[in-house]
Amino acid sequence: MANFESHRLRLRRVLARLLCGAAFVIAIARPAPAQQSAPQPTQGFAVERFYPSAPGGGWFVMDDIDIGGGLGGAVSLTSGYARNPLEVTSAGKTQQLALVSGESFVNLAAAITYGRFRWYLNLPVPLSVTGNSGTLGAYRLTAPSVSIGANPDTVSDPRIGFDTRLFGKPGSVLRLGAGAQLIFPSGSRADYVSDGRYRAMFRFLAAGDTGHFSYAGQFGLHVRPAEGSLPPGGPEGNELLFGAGAGRRFTVHSGWDAVIGPEFFGETAVHSNYSGQTGFEGLLTGRLEQTGGKPHLRFKLGIGHGVVQSFGAPQWRVLVGVELIGQRPATRASTP
Amino acid sequence: MKNIGIHDIPARLGVRTEAIGNGRSRVLPRGFLLLGSILLASVPAAAQNGAPAPRPDDQFSFMQLLADEGLHDIENESWNAYGQFTYISSWKPSFHAAYTNLNGSINSLLPNAERSFTGTATLYLGVRLWHGAEFYVVPEVISELPFSQLKGLAGGIQNFELQKGGTTTPQIYHSRIFAKQTFGFGGDPVKKDSSPMQLGTTEDSRRLVLVAGNFSILDFFDKNAFDIDPRQGFLSLGFLTYAAYDFASDARGYSYGGVAELYWDDWAVRFGRITPPKNPNQLPVDFRLFKYYGDQIELEHKHKVFGQEGTVRLLAYRNHEDMGRFADAIAAFEADPQKNATTCPGFNYGSNNANAPDLCWVRKPNVKVGIGGFFEQYVAKDIGVFSRAMYSDGKTEVDAYTSADRSASVGVLAKGSLWGRANDVAGAGVNLSWISKVHADYLGMGGVDGFVGDGAIRPGAETAFDAFYSVSFRRWLWLTGDFQHVANPGFNQDRGPVNIFGVRIHGEF
Numbered sequence: 001m002a003n004f005e006s007h008r009l010r011l012r013r014v015l016a017r018l019l020c021g022a023a024f025v026i027a028i029a030r031p032a033p034a035q036q037s038a039p040q041p042t043q044g045f046a047v048e049r050f051y052p053s054a055p056g057g058g059w060f061v062m063d064d065i066d067i068g069g070g071l072g073g074a075v076s077l078t079s080g081y082a083r084n085p086l087e088v089t090s091a092g093k094t095q096q097l098a099l100v101s102g103e104s105f106v107n108l109a110a111a112i113t114y115g116r117f118r119w120y121l122n123l124p125v126p127l128s129v130t131g132n133s134g135t136l137g138a139y140r141l142t143a144p145s146v147s148i149g150a151n152p153d154t155v156s157d158p159r160i161g162f163d164t165r166l167f168g169k170p171g172s173v174l175r176l177g178a179g180a181q182l183i184f185p186s187g188s189r190a191d192y193v194s195d196g197r198y199r200a201m202f203r204f205l206a207a208g209d210t211g212h213f214s215y216a217g218q219f220g221l222h223v224r225p226a227e228g229s230l231p232p233g234g235p236e237g238n239e240l241l242f243g244a245g246a247g248r249r250f251t252v253h254s255g256w257d258a259v260i261g262p263e264f265f266g267e268t269a270v271h272s273n274y275s276g277q278t279g280f281e282g283l284l285t286g287r288l289e290q291t292g293g294k295p296h297l298r299f300k301l302g303i304g305h306g307v308v309q310s311f312g313a314p315q316w317r318v319l320v321g322v323e324l325i326g327q328r329p330a331t332r333a334s335t336p
Numbered sequence: 337m338k339n340i341g342i343h344d345i346p347a348r349l350g351v352r353t354e355a356i357g358n359g360r361s362r363v364l365p366r367g368f369l370l371l372g373s374i375l376l377a378s379v380p381a382a383a384q385n386g387a388p389a390p391r392p393d394d395q396f397s398f399m400q401l402l403a404d405e406g407l408h409d410i411e412n413e414s415w416n417a418y419g420q421f422t423y424i425s426s427w428k429p430s431f432h433a434a435y436t437n438l439n440g441s442i443n444s445l446l447p448n449a450e451r452s453f454t455g456t457a458t459l460y461l462g463v464r465l466w467h468g469a470e471f472y473v474v475p476e477v478i479s480e481l482p483f484s485q486l487k488g489l490a491g492g493i494q495n496f497e498l499q500k501g502g503t504t505t506p507q508i509y510h511s512r513i514f515a516k517q518t519f520g521f522g523g524d525p526v527k528k529d530s531s532p533m534q535l536g537t538t539e540d541s542r543r544l545v546l547v548a549g550n551f552s553i554l555d556f557f558d559k560n561a562f563d564i565d566p567r568q569g570f571l572s573l574g575f576l577t578y579a580a581y582d583f584a585s586d587a588r589g590y591s592y593g594g595v596a597e598l599y600w601d602d603w604a605v606r607f608g609r610i611t612p613p614k615n616p617n618q619l620p621v622d623f624r625l626f627k628y629y630g631d632q633i634e635l636e637h638k639h640k641v642f643g644q645e646g647t648v649r650l651l652a653y654r655n656h657e658d659m660g661r662f663a664d665a666i667a668a669f670e671a672d673p674q675k676n677a678t679t680c681p682g683f684n685y686g687s688n689n690a691n692a693p694d695l696c697w698v699r700k701p702n703v704k705v706g707i708g709g710f711f712e713q714y715v716a717k718d719i720g721v722f723s724r725a726m727y728s729d730g731k732t733e734v735d736a737y738t739s740a741d742r743s744a745s746v747g748v749l750a751k752g753s754l755w756g757r758a759n760d761v762a763g764a765g766v767n768l769s770w771i772s773k774v775h776a777d778y779l780g781m782g783g784v785d786g787f788v789g790d791g792a793i794r795p796g797a798e799t800a801f802d803a804f805y806s807v808s809f810r811r812w813l814w815l816t817g818d819f820q821h822v823a824n825p826g827f828n829q830d831r832g833p834v835n836i837f838g839v840r841i842h843g844e845f
Contacts, residue, residue: 071407073415075463108473110461123475152586152621153509186508
């Protein structure tokens with residue numbers, strides 16, 4: 001009996017050893033994880049998604065399409081800073097990199113209007129684009145490094161545009177219009193200020209004024225051929241543009257009005273069907289403008305936040321602008 | 337060459353009459369086309385840093401068209417917009433050279449046949465901000481292919497549009513963004529015609545003009561002769577300004593800074609302080625204007641001799657920039673041959689000559705000075721002669737313009753009034769450039785600067801003869817034929833001469 005017990009014990013030990021050995025063999029024989037391929041370098045793209053409205057357009061992004069009268073024109077200067085407009089996150093969300101951590105710029109623009117038509121030219125001048133380089137999963141990301149000293153005369157992706165008021169009169173409760181813009185690739189992809197390809201935008205515009213209330217909206221298509229090895233958060237082809245703004249008008253001083261209200265705008269990749277590749281920003285805007293039909297000034301201030309902070313929408317941004325408008329259509333010459 | 341007065345314009349009665357009858361329907365399609373053409377013209381793009389000339393009233397322009405239609409007050413403008421495009425093609429046949437890029441030097445003009453071109457377009461936008469205040473933005477685009485990577489020539493560079501670092505891929509940039517404020521002090525009224533970077537207005541003959549922003553210093557100093565746009569005149573770089581005037585600028589020829597001009601009837605004095613490049617002949621700019629800068633002062637007097645107008649100017653400049661001195665580079669190499677052109681870790685031009693000194697080793701804050709004089713004189717209706725000469729110290733390297741240490745030019749310019757083609761332009765002239773003895777010694781040891789350095793040298797004056805004729809078509813388009821003969825390219829008697837043939841198409845609107 002004792003021999004039998006001792007035999008069983010030995011058998012158990014042998015089995016245990018066999019199981020351990022088998023487990024070890026299985027463990028070491030388990031197929032190795034697929035060898036990680038070397039991180040691939042990526043190319044930059046135009047990360048800025050703030051496209052200022054045409055000079056005289058009133059809002060920062062929306063357009064009041066308050067175009068009328070004889071030959072006129074407007075010039076504008078818009079400047080701003082965007083914080084973390086491109087943060088890249090790894091697939092498992094375990095790593096994050098502010099690839100573009102700060103971007104400041106000046107937009108110079110000029111417009112000519114005649115009747116219900118407007119032609120304009122917009123020249124974006126990057127002042128500073130900074131970020132952080134690093135490797136994130138399969139991507140080797142190189143940060144932009146733009147400064148006004150190193151890039152003293154860069155014009156990144158200038159735009160020419162054409163807008164027309166199709167329905168409604170200047171100052172009316174409903175105005176409808178349409179516009180198109182062509183964007184010329186002139187900046188450097190490595191600086192994250194250009195796609196290196198021609199782009200175009202087609203927009204339907206709506207705006208109106210009733211009493212002390214003003215509003216504007218847009219819906220359009222950004223034709224954006226995607227090319228190259230782009231980092232996550234990069235453009236994925238054509239995008240839908242959307243946005244709306246509303247504000248209340250106050251008379252703050254003789255000859256000066258203020259309009260205060262929010263603007264929301266965003267874009268989404270068409271083929272993604274609103275499934276993640278969407279950026280959405282909100283701006284609290286205020287503008288101070290001279291009234292009357294003579295050449296007048298408009299000062300603008302905006303503070304914004306990325307409501308859906310992806311796809312180039314920044315963490316926050318601040319904007320300032322000044323416009324000099326040659327004339328105002330007769331029906332919009334004064335505050336209601 | 338003199339601008340025709342506004343009252344001399346032939347009345348365009350046909351246009352006016354139609355406009356009155358059906359102004360809207362007539363103007364609109366034309367406006368569409370013109371505005372569209374202006375905006376589209378900013379697409380391809382341009383580069384020259386000489387000041388554009390005033391547009392004669394009888395020349396076609398978009399602004400004049402609007403004025404003719406009664407849509408724009410061209411004599412008291414609140415805004416204006418002008419544009420230009422220029423394509424220049426140059427070809428040089430092969431030429432004789434005793435040596436080329438000797439011992440690994442890299443700055444020789446190649447002796448084989450070559451073709452070069454520039455294509456440029458510019459949009460000049462101006463707006464009046466308030467009384468006396470003007471604001472200008474000038475976007476440009478350029479595409480270019482120089483001879484021999486823009487090496488081997490100094491004042492004799494055959495096309496003044498060429499930029500350092502340019503490519504055949506069109507590059508868009510803002511050449512100028514500046515504000516100008518004028519304070520009137522009385523005197524006689526002076527009519528300023530509407531033109532690129534000038535709003536039509538009337539100013540006092542005694543006035544102070546302050547300018548700040550981004551511009552070419554040649555917009556204000558040493559303006560082109562006889563109000564002829566450089567793009568209608570000589571092609572050779574030596575006629576754009578003094579070849580020895582090493583004005584501070586980036587690689588395209590533009591600067592940031594300020595200019596003050598005081599006009600007192602026939603006299604003017606102007607001073608400017610502008611930014612230099614961070615490294616010689618490169619695009620990045622050093623904005624520390626109190627540490628590194630280019631200062632210039634110019635005195636100008638306009639006069640009449642036997643009823644013919646003329647101008648005399650004196651110009652002096654002083655640059656305080658990070659530059660190398662030739663004597664220092666030679667001394668450093670002689671003291672330690674390891675400090676040669678192939679071993680310097682700092683900014684250098686990439687020479688492969690291990691037996692040559694290099695400026696890279698000795699760059700530090702240095703001063704460069706020069707003084708020059710200019711005169712132009714009409715000798716008959718629409719015919720004028722001009723000359724300019726400058727002497728720079730010749731101790732330090734070229735920082736921004738071209739390698740000449742001394743220069744002189746003389747020429748004649750004429751519009752075709754004499755032969756019934758008043759909008760045609762013809763000219764002939766010669767420009768000469770020299771280098772200092774220490775500069776020649778440095779090049780003789782195999783050194784290179786921003787433009788020249790064949791590995792050896794038998795010093796001589798680089799001499800460029802330039803003759804051209806521009807035929808005007810429809811008052812807005814010019815076709816130019818040009819011939820240049822350059823002796824001693826790169827100041828080297830062992831090379832050349834070089835013949836260069838050029839064609840230019842230039843349009844203004």
